[in-house]
Amino acid sequence: MEGTVDGFRYGAVTPVAAYLMACLGGALGLRCIVRTLLSTQSWKAGWLALGAASIGCGIWTMHFIAMIGFQVVETRIRYDAGLTVLSLAVAIVVVGIGVFIVGYRGASPLNLSFAGVITGLGVAAMHYLGMAALHLNGTVRYDPVVVALSVVIAIVAATAALWAAVTIRGFLTSLGASLIMGVAVTGMHYTGMSAVSVHVHGTTGGSWAGDSPTSLLLPMLLGPVIFLLLAGVVVMFDPLLVLGEGDWNRPSAKGARTEAASGSPLDGQEGQEPRVIHARAAQDPQWAAPHSPRR
Structure with missing residues (x-):
């Protein structure tokens, strides 16, 4: 029978929290990329890696915070720990490829398009790999048209984020860009989730492997959240980002x-x-x- 899918088990709490984490990761990532543009003598590879890790952790944290609010009324949901961790690695590595392309090869339209496609596909791969970690007593099905739409949204959002990183350098404009990026990334997630339908095998439970959302996701989310907070401290106390471009170039x-x-x-x-x-x-x-x- 068809299961009753609910993505807002806790109301607006999980969507708002997910959006804020996406904005935080995007803001930190954009500021780290801007840091490499303000000073060519800085450790570019390190700042680009920190930016990629911040964006990747923000997207991954957004996804699984939103998934805490996901439920199928007729059956329990569990998660495979290995695939969950792998989805985090995919998010960071693929976002890093796009960031390093722009950071080292420049922000020409061709480079931005190529890096945006790679990064967007990485975001989509993280999302659907995270969904593959979901175990329940039923079969998960996807609407291919909506899935394709979610991938397009991910590519457009990633391209726009990379463009903003190399074009917008002011703090307030970067903050605005990160808020828009948070809307795009969160919108991609919920667009992808709207493609989901579940055919439940039965309501008697099951013995499938995996951990429950609260026992797995909450402890795993703690690490990326702490990383984002530490990255925020590094960005906030970096003299170049605090003083601005003009003071350092004088x-x-x-x-x-x-x-x-x-x-x-x-x-x-x-x-x-x-x-x-x-x-x-x-x-x-x-x-x-x-x-x-x-x-």
Whole structure:
């Protein structure tokens, strides 16, 4: 028989919490990518890796927070721990591929499109791999048209996020971009979930393997959430992101002295000598003739 699928078991709590985690991961990831653009002397690979891990953890955490609110009324739901962890690895690695393409090869339309497709497919793969970890006493079916739509949404969202990362550098604009990214990623998730239908085998329970949502997902979510909080601390206290591009690009006093020293000594003397000679000449006209500046 057809099962009763409910994706909002706890009302608006899980969708809102999922959206906030997607926004947090997106915001941290975008700021890390911006960090590599503000200073070419920074450890680019490290910041890009931190950005990819932040976005991947944000998307994965969003998915499984939303899945806590998912239920099939007629049967229990359990999760395979191995596939759940694998979906996290896929999210981070594939998002990382897209981020590194843009970070090292530039933000040309071709690179953005290629990286956006890879990243979007990675987000979709994480979603459906996470769904494959779901075990219940029934058969899960998908509407192929809605699945295709969810993949398109994932690709568009990923491309837009990468474009925002290399185009928008201000804090408030990056924050706005992360909020939009959170809407797109969360929308992709619930679009994919709307494709789900379940044919229940029976209501007598089952002995299938796996852990319940509360016993598996809540402890596993703790790690990525802590990582996102620590990444937030790193981003918040990084001097370049706090001070902004202008303060770091302004030449220091030492740099100004070095630049002046690298110029021609004659140029400096020509800028100062006439003023000194004219002042001395005003005091002693007889001294001025033999010490006049040569033209």
